Amino acid sequence: MALNTANSTPDDGDTSSHGHDPQSCEACEVRACGMCSSLSNGELDKLRRITRTREYKAGDQIFCDEEPLQNYAAIKQGIVKLSKILPDGRQQTLGLGFPPDFIGRTYGEENVCFASAVTDVTVCTFPKELFNDYLMRTPALEHKLFQLTLNELDTARDWMVMLGRMTALERTATMLLKFSTKRHLGVMDPPPIDGTVRFELPLTRSEISDFLGLTIETVSRQFTQLRHLGLIKIDQQRYIDILDYQGLMAVSGQE
């Protein structure tokens, strides 16, 4: 069942499940770093009353663009992809959500993009109206969400530079660098071995191409070129070793 149930497409093979109140916010992976970090235990108790946890399998749609916004969500585990689709099917990924990101257009009437699960995902969901009321009465939470939104805006603008002005090779290198350094929380892989950095790419080539504003084939060719330049090594198409961090920086176009 999708987060928004109003217009959820039939036969969409959604395999999500939902539970009741999360029993242990105290033990939550993201209690200390996400939006809940702005809340006292007392305030958290109130929020918990309107919270449901929900799980999605990799590939599930979480909500749809232009659908009425019914629930917000906070990511507990997994990676969420936000994207827009043009009428003729062209797709552009807008960003990735990692724990403890908040998703759903705050104060919005409808969703402004699609959200789907890249990996298996666990979220806490909050009904829009109840959450808005809670938010109005809890300035500390609004402050925290504001800061998360400011970070999202910073990120979006960095990607705008990438999409507007970087070559395919630069985009690919830039993406690898971002993945190697950020957001290891819960989803990323072993720590650096000697000089090299190793991590698992959570996205397929198709998802990467939607992210970088390229085609699958072009992305694949850039990976090949980075391999031939001796900057990276690829195992099983998904595990990346950065062999030459400085070299990768140099071809990424950001000095």
Add this chain to the structure above:
Amino acid sequence: MALNTANSTPDDGDTSSHGHDPQSCEACEVRACGMCSSLSNGELDKLRRITRTREYKAGDQIFCDEEPLQNYAAIKQGIVKLSKILPDGRQQTLGLGFPPDFIGRTYGEENVCFASAVTDVTVCTFPKELFNDYLMRTPALEHKLFQLTLNELDTARDWMVMLGRMTALERTATMLLKFSTKRHLGVMDPPPIDGTVRFELPLTRSEISDFLGLTIETVSRQFTQLRHLGLIKIDQQRYIDILDYQGLMAVSGQE
């Protein structure tokens, strides 16, 4: 004098001037619609004490990327361009600020982009520390800034789709449509005449190309093509008549 004076480049030909407390917030063009609309007259009085007005000539730099953030600003008049520049000089415009937008990275330590005046610009400026203090004590203002930021994020993501997935012609048409319908406040031109929409393009071809992630020449060719398609008419390279709104929508790729 630039908004941030710490590292302001010498000989930058800056022609801005600054005044003292704005005498009449009540008469301000954006009192009712900008961030100040969240404030009572009493609260506004307090804010006014830390406010200075400042004016910039078209082309002036307002602040620089990676410079310490010293002042925030609210746009009273004119158009501000936000942009980033890659080490090798490639430039990407991130968005335009119109009255009553707020500029400066809220809660940031340094600027995350360049801001420059596209037209002559008048702003109210607020010293960072004092404004942050004020903001912390004024949840209604934070709420308002949050909403402005959410709108900026929506806009940035729309541009991401444009930059990542649209052709040169689609980008150009999309930009014209946005300019024709939005933000007529104080800076735009005569109202629609019969079926057609007429407005002045506030940007040069060079600024347009930085905005659309294209080159000057490509932008020019798209204008020519739109003219040949009978969708627009251009006077003096700056005044645009949209002759066929539906047609322009059709080539803009957004249905």
Add this chain to the structure above:
DNA sequence: CGGTACTTTGAGAATCGTCAAAGATAGTGG
């Protein structure tokens, strides 16, 4: 009227996309 800056147009080159096919991986069932 002449100079400067901006815009348009043209020709050729480079990058990236499209189409097609082969190779690799993971999952399934015998």
Add this chain to the structure above:
DNA sequence: CCACTATCTTTGACGATTCTCAAAGTACCG
């Protein structure tokens, strides 16, 4: 355990779009 299949990825050839470089045209400002 081993085919067998479906999906994803890589590679190649070719074509289209956009960029680069160059020059001509146009508007603006004294």
